[in-house]
Amino acid sequence: MARPPEKPPVLDDPDAPPTDEEVALAAELRAALDGQAASTNAGADASLLRALALAHEPRPIDDAEHRALVDRAVATKRTPARRSNVVRVTFGLAGAVAIAASVALLIRSSSQPDAASSAAMAPAAAPAVAVAARAESATTPVSDPSASALAVPRSTQSLFDAPFTTATATARASSGSARIDRIAAARRADLRENRFARWGVK
Amino acid sequence: MLALVDERDDARLRERELVARAQSGDRAAIGELLVMHGPGLYRSVLLPRLGSEAAAKDALSETYAKVVERIHQFTWQNVGFYPWLRTVALRVALDALRARKRLLLWEADDVAREVDAASTVTPTDQALSDRRDREAARQKVDHALAQLNPRYARALRMRILEERPREEVAAALEVTPATFDVLLHRATAALKKALAAAEEADDHGETA
Numbered sequence: 228m229a230r231p232p233e234k235p236p237v238l239d240d241p242d243a244p245p246t247d248e249e250v251a252l253a254a255e256l257r258a259a260l261d262g263q264a265a266s267t268n269a270g271a272d273a274s275l276l277r278a279l280a281l282a283h284e285p286r287p288i289d290d291a292e293h294r295a296l297v298d299r300a301v302a303t304k305r306t307p308a309r310r311s312n313v314v315r316v317t318f319g320l321a322g323a324v325a326i327a328a329s330v331a332l333l334i335r336s337s338s339q340p341d342a343a344s345s346a347a348m349a350p351a352a353a354p355a356v357a358v359a360a361r362a363e364s365a366t367t368p369v370s371d372p373s374a375s376a377l378a379v380p381r382s383t384q385s386l387f388d389a390p391f392t393t394a395t396a397t398a399r400a401s402s403g404s405a406r407i408d409r410i411a412a413a414r415r416a417d418l419r420e421n422r423f424a425r426w427g428v429k
Numbered sequence: 430m431l432a433l434v435d436e437r438d439d440a441r442l443r444e445r446e447l448v449a450r451a452q453s454g455d456r457a458a459i460g461e462l463l464v465m466h467g468p469g470l471y472r473s474v475l476l477p478r479l480g481s482e483a484a485a486k487d488a489l490s491e492t493y494a495k496v497v498e499r500i501h502q503f504t505w506q507n508v509g510f511y512p513w514l515r516t517v518a519l520r521v522a523l524d525a526l527r528a529r530k531r532l533l534l535w536e537a538d539d540v541a542r543e544v545d546a547a548s549t550v551t552p553t554d555q556a557l558s559d560r561r562d563r564e565a566a567r568q569k570v571d572h573a574l575a576q577l578n579p580r581y582a583r584a585l586r587m588r589i590l591e592e593r594p595r596e597e598v599a600a601a602l603e604v605t606p607a608t609f610d611v612l613l614h615r616a617t618a619a620l621k622k623a624l625a626a627a628e629e630a631d632d633h634g635e636t637a
Binding site: 239241242245249250252253254256257271272274275276277278279280281282283284285286287288290292293294296297298299300301302303 | 456457459460463464467468471472473476477478479480481482486489490493494496497531532533534535563566567569570573578580581584585589590592595604607608610611612613614615616617619620621
């Protein structure tokens, strides 16, 4: 006997005769509630019913599981958002230190000239000679006993008791240069003597 | 009575010290605060709203991570640390509900309203807040069941909420167990329909 066409289920009538589809869906829901594999729809329905139960009577979290969550959160350090700041701060600090070091070097070189080189150099050549002498003294041993024998700053007047030579036109034209040359030669000699004195070979 | 007040004050004082230590970078102090408040937060706030233990644990973990990251932003209030922690958790739950695909008892809009309320309503301590959250959850369930045919509501209440055996519920409803399965399936379909209608009404209410 042919079965009459099934009507769609009447949801508002709980006791209406079920269709075959409803019976199949009901079996799937029951399996899903029992934790067995079920269709996606039945799984979603079972999840909704479990959510209903959990809202009505929420279960406490297991102590050990909770402690593990806390330990993980406390042990984890989230820094991605701050990484760029760290880079900026690092570069900023490095730059500031570099500037401070260069300023300190400049101030020191101008306020504490090396006695050996300052004594020997001409005023115009002082910074360059001072740096050269300091660089040299950094790689060579220093002998204190000879320090007292170092040349000291003094006037250049004593260099010019004798008149400059005027034998040639060139010399006359360059009399100014000759004076500078004499001063430079004297200072070079002083510098050389001072180095020997510091090395202890004087 | 006075002893109870003193005890509560002592607890509040200790909590304030923990917060101060936590804000100065003491991870152990943060851990103590989370151990103290986390289980209640999970049970009263996250689990009812997210509807599954897995989702609630993920949200709790995310909440803790945010707390560790942002503890320095917390300003002490007389009701303690919990209201701030609850607000962080509600925001995490809101994100989770917005990302979810399936129908749940709580909608994202419901939690969004709770987040707003958390910033305007006078904060309360954890005991009172937990009680209110639990009552609100039960009322939500009761309201959902009240939308259904009483026979469906009874089937859901006995089998799902009270977790009574299938055969026992079938007998109570005077049907066979196989017929009860169909009844439960229909009750579930009716519940989904009621929740979807409520969600739709909520959306219309917002746009109106």
